Amino acid sequence: MKEEKKSINSPDDLDKNLRYNSPLTWVVLSLVGVLLIGFFTWACVAKVEVKVSGTAEIREQTVTLHVDRFKSNILEKGQKVYIAELEGEILSVNDGVPVVSSFALPDGEYDYYIALGEIAPIRFLF
Helix, strand or coil, X not given: CCCCCCCCCCHHHHHHHCCCCCHHXXXXXXXXHHHHHHHHHHHHHCCEEEEEEEEEEEECCEEEEECCHHHHCCCCCCCEEEECCEEEEEEEEECCEEEECXXXXXXXXXXXXXXXXXXXXXXXXX
C-alpha cells in the first residue's frame, strides 16, 4: 500500500514530522571527528623507523650477518648496523652478502638490526 504524503500546515505538524537528535549523538560524532583529525595529523607528522633485523655471528672479529635473499637486495654501503647496542656500518655488499665493520664483542651469535630510514605513516595509506 502507498502511504499518503501529509502536508504540513502548521508548526505543530512540523514538530511531529521532524526527528530529534539527542546531544549525546552530537558528542559522539564530534569525538569521532576529533579522533580522525588527530590520526591524520599524527600520520603526517610522525616518523616510523624502517629496519631489517636478524642474527649476526661473530668469529675472531669477523661479523657475518644472516640476511635472507629478499632483504639483502635493499642493503647498501654506509647503512648503520646495531649489534648489542654498538654501532657499525656496512662497508660493502658483495653478491647480497654485507661486509660489516668489526665489533669489539666476544665470539658468539647476536641479534642485529640495520636502520634503513624513516617513513611517515601516511605513506602507507597513499
